[in-house]
Every structure is written in C-alpha cells, then in structure tokens.
Amino acid sequence: MNKRKILKKIGLILLLIFIVIQFIPTNRNLSTQVLKDDFITTFNPPKNIATKLKISCYDCHSNNTYYPWYNKIQPIAWFLENHINEAKKELNFSEFGNYSNRRQKSKLKSIISQIKDNEMPLKSYTIMHKDAIITDKRKKQIIIWIENLKHTIK
Amino acid sequence: MQSVEENKNKYKTIKNEIQSIHEFLKNIKLMSKKIIYVLAIALLIVTACKDGKKNKPETDHSKMEMKKDHNDGHDHSKMEKKNNDDHNHDHSKMENKTSHDSKTIEQSKVKNPATTPIINAYLQIKNGLVATDKSATAKGATALLTAFKGFDMSKLSGNTHKEYMEILENAKEQAEHIEKSPIDHQREHFEVLSTDITDMIALLGTEKTLYQDHCPMASNGKGANWLSETKEIKNPYFGSKMMHCGSVKKQIN
Numbered sequence: 001m002n003k004r005k006i007l008k009k010i011g012l013i014l015l016l017i018f019i020v021i022q023f024i025p026t027n028r029n030l031s032t033q034v035l036k037d038d039f040i041t042t043f044n045p046p047k048n049i050a051t052k053l054k055i056s057c058y059d060c061h062s063n064n065t066y067y068p069w070y071n072k073i074q075p076i077a078w079f080l081e082n083h084i085n086e087a088k089k090e091l092n093f094s095e096f097g098n099y100s101n102r103r104q105k106s107k108l109k110s111i112i113s114q115i116k117d118n119e120m121p122l123k124s125y126t127i128m129h130k131d132a133i134i135t136d137k138r139k140k141q142i143i144i145w146i147e148n149l150k151h152t153i154k
Numbered sequence: 155m156q157s158v159e160e161n162k163n164k165y166k167t168i169k170n171e172i173q174s175i176h177e178f179l180k181n182i183k184l185m186s187k188k189i190i191y192v193l194a195i196a197l198l199i200v201t202a203c204k205d206g207k208k209n210k211p212e213t214d215h216s217k218m219e220m221k222k223d224h225n226d227g228h229d230h231s232k233m234e235k236k237n238n239d240d241h242n243h244d245h246s247k248m249e250n251k252t253s254h255d256s257k258t259i260e261q262s263k264v265k266n267p268a269t270t271p272i273i274n275a276y277l278q279i280k281n282g283l284v285a286t287d288k289s290a291t292a293k294g295a296t297a298l299l300t301a302f303k304g305f306d307m308s309k310l311s312g313n314t315h316k317e318y319m320e321i322l323e324n325a326k327e328q329a330e331h332i333e334k335s336p337i338d339h340q341r342e343h344f345e346v347l348s349t350d351i352t353d354m355i356a357l358l359g360t361e362k363t364l365y366q367d368h369c370p371m372a373s374n375g376k377g378a379n380w381l382s383e384t385k386e387i388k389n390p391y392f393g394s395k396m397m398h399c400g401s402v403k404k405q406i407n
Contacts (some may be wrong), residue, residue, distance in 0.1 A: 100320040102353075106328070106346045113342055 021074040026081045029088075031063035037097035038062075043149055049142055053093070056121045056132040060087035063094035068128075101153050108150040112143050264359030265407070271301040273362055276351045277383050279332060283344055286393035288337045291344075295332035302326060310358075317357055325350040341391055345373055348380045355381075355406065363407045369400035379403070 035041055040050045059065050060083065071080055091107055099107065114120040116139070121132045134142070275298035282291030302322060310318050328347040332340045352366065365382045372378035372391035380390050387400045 100323065102320050102324045102350070103327075106324055109342075109346060113339075 018074075024074065026074075026077045028067065029063065029065040029081075029084050031094065033063070035063070035094050037095050039093040039096040042097035045145060048138075049145055052134060052138055052142065055129075056134055058093060059129075059132075060084050060125070061091045061093050063088070063092065105150055105153050108146050108153070112146050112150075115139055115143060265361040266359035267361045268305065269355065269358050269360050270362060271304060272298065272354070273351065273360060273364070273381075275301045276347065276381065279329075279340075279344060279347070280380060280382065280390045281388075283337070283341060283390035284388045284393055284397075286337060288340065291337070291340050292333050295329040298329045299326065299333075302329075314357060318354065321350050321354045321357070325354070344380070344390060345378045348378070352379065352381060360406065363405070365402045366404040366406065367400050368403045369396075371396065371399055 040053065044050075045053070065080075065084060071077060091111070096104065096107070111120075115134065121129075121134070126133045275294055278294030278297055279291055280294075282288075282294050302325070307315065307318055307322075325347055328343040328350065331343045332347070335343065355364070362383065365385055366379060367382055367387060368377060368379050369389055369391055370377045372389075378391060382388065385402065385405075387398050387402070389397055389399050392399060
C-alpha cells in the first residue's frame with residue numbers, strides 16, 4: 001500500500017511539473033518576413049525539387065517551421081527549439097541568397113554529400129514525417145540540379 | 155482537575171480534526187482518478203490557449219502561407235516555363251564547367267609572414283589526413299581555429315578585408331567540422347578548406363615555399379587540389395590507399 005501511495009505521489013508531482021513547464025514560453029520558428037534571400041526564390045528550382053526541399057529540409061533549415069500539435073508540448077518544444085537553432089546555424093535556406101558566393105558553394109557541396117550519404121533528412125525526423133523521405137530517383141534529380149547550380153556560382 | 159478536562163477536550167477536538175482529514179483524504183483517493191482527468195483537460199486547454207495567443211500576432215504569416223499555397227496551385231504554367239528555362243540554362247552551364255573550381259595561385263608577390271601560423275595549421279590537417287589519422291587531423295583543425303583568432307586583420311583594408319572575411323567565415327566552418335567528423339567527412343571539408351587557404355595565400359601572400367598539388371581521382375573523380383610543404387606527392391584524400399596519386403601543379407616561392 002505504501003509503495004502505491006509513493007508512486008501515486010511521484011506521478012502527481014511529475015504531472016504538476018509537466019503542467020507547469022507548459023507555461024514556459026519558447027520561441028516558435030515562424031517568420032513573417034518576405035523571403036527575398038530564400039533559396040527557392042533566389043535559384044528557382046524545378047517545382048518538384050522545390051516542393052521536396054520544402055517538405056524534407058525547410059522545417060529545420062529555414063525561418064519557417066510547420067509545427068504539428070505534439071511539437072507544441074513541452075519538453076518536446078524545447079528540444080525542437082535547440083535543434084532548429086543548431087540546424088539554421090549550419091544551413092538556413094531562408095538566408096541562402098545572403099551568403100557569400102564562397103559559402104554558397106561550400107554549402108551546396110555539403111548538401112549534396114549529406115543527401116548522397118543518407119545523412120539528411122535525419123532518421124529521427126523521417127520516422128515522424130514519412131513524406132520527407134527522399135526516394136533514390138528524386139535524390140539523383142536533386143543532386144544533379146544542385147551540382148549544376150554549384151557550377152554557376154563564381 | 156480543570157486542566158485535565160481541558161486537555162481531554164483539546165485531545166478530542168484534535169482527534170475529530172484528524173478524523174475529518176482522514177475522511178477528506180479518502181475522498182481524494184476516490185476522486186484522484188477524476189482529478190487526473192480534470193488536470194489532463196486543463197492541460198489541453200492551456201496548450202490550446204497558448205496556441206491561440208501565439209497565433210494572433212502571426213495572422214500575417216498564415217495569410218502569407220495562404221498566398222504562397224495559392225500561387226503554388228495556380229502558377230503551374232509559369233512554373234513549368236521556368237523549369238524549361240532552367241533546363242536550358244543548365245545545359246549551357248554544363249559546358250562552362252571545366253574552367254571552374256580549380257583556382258591556381260597567382261605567384262604571390264608579397265612574402266607575408268603573418269599568414270604562416272594559418273598555413274602551418276592547415277599543413278597539420280593535411281598531414282593528419284595523409285596519415286589517415288582522425289584525431290591528429292582534428293588537432294590540426296583546432297590549431298587552425300586558434301591561428302585564425304591570432305591573425306591581425308586590422309591592417310587589411312577595403313576589398314582585401316571583405317574577401318578575407320569571406321574566406322575566414324567559410325574556412326572556420328570547415329575547421330569546426332573537421333574537429334568533430336569521421337575521417338571521410340574530414341576529407342570532404344579539407345577539399346573546401348584547401349580552396350579557401352589557396353585563395354587566402356593568393357590574396358595575402360606567404361613567405362613559405364609551397365606546392366599546389368592536384369589529384370584527378372579525388373572528390374569522386376572530379377579532382378581536387380591541396381597544398382603541401384614537400385615536393386614529393388603525399389595524398390591527403392586517399393592516404394595509404396593511393397599515397398602517390400597526383401602531381402605538382404605549381405610551386406609557390
């Protein structure tokens with residue numbers, strides 16, 4: 001009986017903590033600005049590639065994230081906030097046009113190698129977002145297109 | 155005697171209170187399931203409210219998205235035209251490919267000693283990769299980041315400063331990745347870093363004698379350059395697998 005009581009108390013305390021942390025605000029990654037430096041605006045990829053990039057990459061690597069309801073609950077929201085900040089530091093499609101040519105080129109190279117090696121999109125992301133998985137056929141298309149784009153940047 | 159009775163009375167009242175608390179707790183036990191449900195509902199309401207608040211100032215955003223979606227839906231014809239254009243462009247661009255990516259150093263006129271720590275750290279990375287030694291390579295990257303910190307760029311002016319800043323930004327990122335990546339990724343970033351350091355030498359000069367080498371098999375057969383302090387070819391892209399693949403393209407100083 002005592003053990004049960006203790007467990008119940010612990011459960012209640014955890015529940016209280018869970019409720020309290022819901023009130024701690026997080027910054028949502030949602031920009032209202034017109035994205036003149038956006039990758040898709042700047043380079044105008046074919047529509048199927050643009051759509052794929054938006055679905056598979058833009059949630060973390062841009063200034064706009066689509067948040068399903070479960071991503072608004074703490075502590076998931078915290079984890080995501082950190083994760084997205086890191087991702088944007090590495091590569092931000094919303095500001096890609098603002099990068100120096102040198103940086104653009106090295107980023108394009110990294111994008112190709114990440115997609116080729118199946119490192120991006122992350123497995124932990126594609127588990128929840130099945131539509132973010134890039135098929136081999138689409139992968140080839142994207143890589144060829146980016147490869148060509150890379151050669152146009154001086 | 156009175157005091158004893160008083161104490162008895164007090165004791166009774168306390169007992170009563172304790173009993174009532176017991177009953178209250180029993181009630182709570184019965185209610186606990188209900189309470190948990192209520193809390194859960196409260197939680198949902200709280201999160202919903204938060205969304206409501208968050209959404210209000212961001213109506214502009216949702217409108218924007220709507221507009222975007224609209225465009226996506228309606229501009230098929232335009233988009234397709236653009237795609238076709240892109241394809242055409244791509245072909246012409248393909249033809250220009252060869253002149254790109256492999257910059258050669260204009261013989262540096264300035265014997266600049268200030269770049270030496272940066273170049274030495276770069277060579278440390280290079281030698282780490284020649285030995286296929288991940289941790290030695292990572293140490294070189296740390297040394298490179300330190301060397302960049304120690305470089306005095308206040309003497310650079312105008313365009314030189316701007317170009318150096320761009321090189322610095324990119325080279326730093328490569329070094330940060332080399333610090334924490336497995337060896338194959340270290341090699342990928344080293345390729346980009348080599349371009350950066352080569353361009354930096356072309357921009358600022360060096361007092362060191364260096365050799366610009368080229369391996370046609372590196373970078374998945376696209377070919378890649380690197381800088382070396384020795385005339386003998388020691389390949390950082392393959393290490394012992396293909397130690398002597400490559401040739402000297404240029405000698406600096």
